[in-house]
Amino acid sequence: MKIVESIHEMRDIAERTRIDGKIIGFVPTMGCLHEGHLSLMRKAREEVDLLIISIFVNPAQFAQGEDYDRYPRDLDEDIRKASEIGADIIFYPGKEKIYPDNYHTVVIVEKITNKLCGVSRPSFFRGVATVVTKLFNIVRPHKAYFGEKDYQQLVVIRKMVKDLNMDIKIIGIPIIRESNGLAMSSRNLYLTDRERASALSLSRSLNRAKEMVDSGERAAERIISEMKSIIESGRFTEIDYIAVCDPEEFEDVDKIKERVLIALAVRIGKTRLIDNCIVEVK
Ligand code: AMP
Numbered sequence: 001m002k003i004v005e006s007i008h009e010m011r012d013i014a015e016r017t018r019i020d021g022k023i024i025g026f027v028p029t030m031g032c033l034h035e036g037h038l039s040l041m042r043k044a045r046e047e048v049d050l051l052i053i054s055i056f057v058n059p060a061q062f063a064q065g066e067d068y069d070r071y072p073r074d075l076d077e078d079i080r081k082a083s084e085i086g087a088d089i090i091f092y093p094g095k096e097k098i099y100p101d102n103y104h105t106v107v108i109v110e111k112i113t114n115k116l117c118g119v120s121r122p123s124f125f126r127g128v129a130t131v132v133t134k135l136f137n138i139v140r141p142h143k144a145y146f147g148e149k150d151y152q153q154l155v156v157i158r159k160m161v162k163d164l165n166m167d168i169k170i171i172g173i174p175i176i177r178e179s180n181g182l183a184m185s186s187r188n189l190y191l192t193d194r195e196r197a198s199a200l201s202l203s204r205s206l207n208r209a210k211e212m213v214d215s216g217e218r219a220a221e222r223i224i225s226e227m228k229s230i231i232e233s234g235r236f237t238e239i240d241y242i243a244v245c246d247p248e249e250f251e252d253v254d255k256i257k258e259r260v261l262i263a264l265a266v267r268i269g270k271t272r273l274i275d276n277c278i279v280e281v282k
Pocket of ligand 1: 149175
């Protein structure tokens with residue numbers, strides 16, 4: 001496995017791989033790799049000739065006062081895990097290369113980025129869409145893999161790729177959870193033991209929501225209220241949002257008639273966690 005820090009070298013490798021007629025798969029990450037990331041990489045490994053992962057903690061998707069500086073970083077462990085999966089290249093560019101001093105361009109996906117996480121993090125998706133576009137232009141993948149853990153992000157990337165006619169297949173991968181239900185996230189490392197125990201209420205509330213729909217409940221309001229009481233019964237919790245919405249445009253749904261996304265963001269102490277599930281009406 002090769003570590004590539006230079007944009008020029010990365011583009012060269014991508015160009016040669018394409019000329020050879022080989023398929024490039026890409027898994028963008030912010031590092032501190034866990035089983036969630038590794039499941040994307042394993043899936044990609046099965047499907048492509050050259051597997052490139054990127055590790056870049058993207059300053060453009062963190063607002064002032066968010067956790068950019070203290071975001072967990074562990075390159076040595078990441079290298080070990082990625083090479084165990086059989087990744088071919090870790091692209092590790094560093095922020096001065098991605099955003100030089102005279103950098104002025106952004107990519108904005110409208111409308112769907114104003115909902116859910118976009119309300120409390122108004123510049124987040126602009127940062128994500130911009131960096132993913134740049135990484136796509138450098139790595140030039142045929143296929144790119146994103147987790148359903150960040151469901152809105154996956155939909156935003158799909159929309160951007162379609163709207164901007166990017167010739168890349170976007171593949172969504174199911175959420176990987178700890179055995180206790182907690183969705184894996186690099187930010188789980190911030191949690192104290194007591195906060196971690198409280199954080200279990202997120203997946204518990206989603207399971208309860210699913211159960212309610214399965215047993216015939218159709219009123220989003222009653223589902224949200226039940227989820228709220230489960231989450232608020234835990235300590236250190238502050239709900240950012242709980243939404244029952246359509247999974248494409250994220251418009252709120254009052255009465256559940258078809259497939260819906262149930263999504264939430266909750267602060268546990270200082271740590272903001274997200275989770276979601278798709279619920280089908282049987
Ligand atoms: P991040 O490093 O947090 O930016 O995540 C990189 C990619 O891994 C994104 O596509 C995430 O959606 C995905 N990912 C993170 N956590 C999980 C998880 N628990 N299950 C599945 N995918 C995940």
